[in-house]
Amino acid sequence: MKLVSLSFSLSALFVSLAYADNYTTRQIGAPHSKNYKIYIEKDGIPISPFHDIPLFADTTSSTMNMVVEIPRWTNAKYEINKETPLNPIIQDIRDGEPRFNYNIFPYKGYMWNYGALPQTWEDPNFITEESGTIGDNDPIDVIEIGEKIGYTGEVKPVKILGVIGLLDQNETDWKLVAIDVNDPNASDMNDISDVEKKYPGLLNDTIDYFRKYKIPVGDGPNEFMFSGKAQDKEYAIGQIMTTHNHWKKLVSGDIKENNIEKTNLLVEGSPYKVSPNSKIILNIPPVNLLPAVPIDPKYERWYYV
Ligand SMILES: *[C@@H]1O[C@H](CO)[C@@H](O)[C@H](O)[C@H]1NC(C)=O
Ligand SMILES: *[C@@H]1O[C@H](CO)[C@@H](O)[C@H](O)[C@H]1NC(C)=O
Ligand SMILES: *[C@@H]1O[C@H](CO)[C@@H](O)[C@H](O)[C@H]1NC(C)=O
Numbered sequence: 001m002k003l004v005s006l007s008f009s010l011s012a013l014f015v016s017l018a019y020a021d022n023y024t025t026r027q028i029g030a031p032h033s034k035n036y037k038i039y040i041e042k043d044g045i046p047i048s049p050f051h052d053i054p055l056f057a058d059t060t061s062s063t064m065n066m067v068v069e070i071p072r073w074t075n076a077k078y079e080i081n082k083e084t085p086l087n088p089i090i091q092d093i094r095d096g097e098p099r100f101n102y103n104i105f106p107y108k109g110y111m112w113n114y115g116a117l118p119q120t121w122e123d124p125n126f127i128t129e130e131s132g133t134i135g136d137n138d139p140i141d142v143i144e145i146g147e148k149i150g151y152t153g154e155v156k157p158v159k160i161l162g163v164i165g166l167l168d169q170n171e172t173d174w175k176l177v178a179i180d181v182n183d184p185n186a187s188d189m190n191d192i193s194d195v196e197k198k199y200p201g202l203l204n205d206t207i208d209y210f211r212k213y214k215i216p217v218g219d220g221p222n223e224f225m226f227s228g229k230a231q232d233k234e235y236a237i238g239q240i241m242t243t244h245n246h247w248k249k250l251v252s253g254d255i256k257e258n259n260i261e262k263t264n265l266l267v268e269g270s271p272y273k274v275s276p277n278s279k280i281i282l283n284i285p286p287v288n289l290l291p292a293v294p295i296d297p298k299y300e301r302w303y304y305v
């Protein structure tokens, strides 16, 4: 009996140690401007959130690190930038201006924390069997349904619950459904069926939102794989592993994608690995957060679509 309880408390210790990575953000420039960048640091040294943060947050196969890009109820379209060395988070640009998501009635911005899993890549050369469409060339996206509002650049361990198969403008764009492991309800949430039980209507409204969210910019409604039915945890983890394997080929140089920045500090064996003392790292500007640019009132409109 004693041995059993010792091994339990030891594994609890390892889990909490695994979560103790000290990630912070380094903000440069004015939020909502084109020059604003959020670098992620580990122990004060800038790293790549795309390549250097481990996908797995512990030794179970379903707890993963999520990088929060867009906090719940906000609209600025922040994302891990693929083209800039060390892949800082930058606001996406549309028509030459920083991009905001529109408010689709009755939703205000996003209804969950939104972000991506590190060390994954939806390869644009790969056709997903279930949809016949190519990958959207980004890390795999996550919606995190816990109660706490995250912040841009936050790294949080999440439990994977399932996945929605969005076809965003005819590209495969999986939206994983996950919950923060530290949410008070996380222990009751183990698979996609628990989402409808505890959060009735959330999946349906999520589908409704993604169907319509690009209509205000003149795009058609989006389609879904499986008629919009969210798939379970096991299926979701299969898709994560596919995108993790595509990422491995990217950072090992097996796939040549010249437009993606693969510089990293921590990926063993990667030809793009550099030391913290290399010029590319030392040239990253120091913290310099400027006052935010006010948001154009046109983004306060409701869109009835
Ligand atoms: C985390 O890293 C930052 C930046 O180096 C440092 O200021 C802070 O004290 C660290 N926090 C912990 C808990 O180690
Ligand atoms: C969607 O993408 C697939 C794969 O690239 C292509 O074969 C198909 O024609 C596209 N369909 C539409 C409606 O654009
Ligand atoms: C989550 O947990 C909190 C605290 O126990 C509870 O008040 C709340 O109703 C729960 N939320 C959901 C959606 O189950």
Ligand SMILES: *[C@@H]1O[C@H](CO)[C@@H](O)[C@H](O)[C@H]1NC(C)=O
Pocket: 201, 204, 205, 208
């Ligand atoms: C699901 O969403 C649709 C809109 O897409 C709505 O018409 C329908 O009533 C919703 N169903 C449930 C069960 O919430």
